[in-house]
Amino acid sequence: MKLYKTIGLAAAALGFWAGVYAAPLQASPVPAAESAAVISPADGLGSGALLAAQSNTQTAAASGKEVKKVKKQTAGRDRLGDLAPKFAELNDDVLFGEVWSREEQLSPRDRSMITIAALFSAGLYPQLKAHLQLGKEHGITKTEAVEMITQLAFYCGWPKAWSTFPLIREVYGDDSHDNVGVPENLSAFPIGEPNTAYAKYFIGKSYLARLTAVQIPTANVTFEPGCRNNWHIHHAKSGGGQMLICVSGRGWYQEWGKEPRELHPGDVVNILPGVKHWHGAAKDSWFQHLAQEIPGTECRTEWCEPVDEAAYGKLP
Numbered sequence: 151m152k153l154y155k156t157i158g159l160a161a162a163a164l165g166f167w168a169g170v171y172a173a174p175l176q177a178s179p180v181p182a183a184e185s186a187a188v189i190s191p192a193d194g195l196g197s198g199a200l201l202a203a204q205s206n207t208q209t210a211a212a213s214g215k216e217v218k219k220v221k222k223q224t225a226g227r228d229r230l231g232d233l234a235p236k237f238a239e240l241n242d243d244v245l246f247g248e249v250w251s252r253e254e255q256l257s258p259r260d261r262s263m264i265t266i267a268a269l270f271s272a273g274l275y276p277q278l279k280a281h282l283q284l285g286k287e288h289g290i291t292k293t294e295a296v297e298m299i300t301q302l303a304f305y306c307g308w309p310k311a312w313s314t315f316p317l318i319r320e321v322y323g324d325d326s327h328d329n330v331g332v333p334e335n336l337s338a339f340p341i342g343e344p345n346t347a348y349a350k351y352f353i354g355k356s357y358l359a360r361l362t363a364v365q366i367p368t369a370n371v372t373f374e375p376g377c378r379n380n381w382h383i384h385h386a387k388s389g390g391g392q393m394l395i396c397v398s399g400r401g402w403y404q405e406w407g408k409e410p411r412e413l414h415p416g417d418v419v420n421i422l423p424g425v426k427h428w429h430g431a432a433k434d435s436w437f438q439h440l441a442q443e444i445p446g447t448e449c450r451t452e453w454c455e456p457v458d459e460a461a462y463g464k465l466p
Contacts, residue, residue: 223247254448259288266290266298270314271306278314282321289347291360292322332357332372337398337415337438339370351380351453354430367443373401377437378430378462381406381454386423389446394419394429394439401437402465403429404457410465413439428457432465 226241250261262285269278282295295318303311332341342359345352354377359370384391394403396417403419404410406426413419413429419439421427423446431437443449 253450257288259285259290262288262290263298266295267302270299270302270310273307273310273313275313275317279317279321282317286321287347291343291358292318293343295322329357332374333436336372336436337370339397339438339440341372342370345371348379351382352430353378353380353456361440366445369441370397371439371441373399373431373437375431375435375437376433378402378457379428380456381426381428383426383452383454384421384423385448385450385452386446387448389444390423390449391425391444391446392421393442393444394421395442396437396439399437400432400435401430401439402432403427412466413437426454430457433463 223242223246225246226238227235230238230241250258256264262281265281266278266285269275269281285295286292296315299311299314299318329341329344339361340359341357343357345356345358348356348358355374356377356379357372359372361368361370394413396413396415396419398415401413402410403413404427411419412432419429429439
C-alpha cells in the first residue's frame with residue numbers, strides 16, 4: 151500500500167518538475183580507512199543508502215571525535231558548470247544538498263520512487279535510467295521497479311512502460327539465476343532478492359525480503375554460510391535500535407567487548423541504540439533472521455570495519 155501511495159503522489163504532483171532531476175548522483179567512494187558510512191534508518195531495511203553514498207567521516211585529530219559531513223554533490227558542475235553555472239549550482243547545492251538530504255522528512259528510497267515516477271510520466275528516459283540506478287542503490291528492488299512501472303502505465307501511458315522496462319533490465323540485469331543454490335523452504339518467510347544495496351557492508355552473499363513497512367518495519371535477511379555483516383551501530387535521538395528474531399539455521403551475534411552468542415531458530419536479540427555489534431551465519435550453515443527496526447527519531451546506522459577474519463574463523 152505504501153508503494154502505491156508513493157507512486158500515486160509522484161504521478162499526480164511531480165511530473166512538472168521532472169526535468170529538474172536531470173543530473174544523477176555521482177558520489178565518489180570514500181576509503182574505508184578514512185570513514186565509516188552512515189545510512190538511515192537501519193541496515194538491510196532499506197531506505198538510507200543516499201547518505202551511505204554521500205557521507206564521509208572525518209576524524210578531528212585534536213579531540214578524537216568523529217565529525218559527519220555530507221559529501222558535496224558535483225555532478226551539475228562537472229557536466230554543466232561551463233555552460234549553465236547557475237543551473238549546476240542549483241542542482242548540486244539545492245536539489246541534492248538541501249532537498250535530497252532531508253531524510254527526516256522523506257527517506258532517500260521514497261524520494262527515488264517519487265523521482266522515478268516523475269521522470270516516467272514526463273518520458274525523460276536518459277534521466278530515468280540514471281535514477282533507476284540510484285533507486286537500486288537506495289534499496290528499490292527489481293520487483294518493486296517493475297510493479298511501479300506497471301501501475302504507472304495505466305496513468306501515464308502504455309508506450310512509456312514499453313520504453314522503460316528495457317531500462318530496468320539494463321540497470322538490474324538478468325537476475326533469474328541469482329538465487330540458485332539457496333536451499334528451498336529455509337523458513338516460512340521469502341528469500342527475497344540479493345541484498346545488493348548493502349553488499350559493501352557484508353562479507354559473503356545475503357538476501358533481503360521486505361515484509362512490511364507499517365508499524366514496525368520488518369525484513370527477512372538470509373545469509374549464506376560464512377556471510378556476516380560489518381560491525382555497525384544503530385544511533386537514535388530517542389527510541390530506535392533493532393530486534394532480531396532468528397527463524398532458520400545457525401548464526402552468530404556479538405557486541406563489542408563481549409563474547410559471541412550462538413543463535414538458533416526462536417532466539418531473539420534486542421539491540422539497543424549505540425551498541426556496536428555484528429551478526430551473520432555460522433561457517434557451515436545458512437541462517438535467517440527477521441530484522442525489525444524499532445521506531446525512533448533521527449535513526450541512522452553507522453557502518454564500521456569488517457569482522458576480524460581470524461576471530462570469525464575460530465568460531466565453531
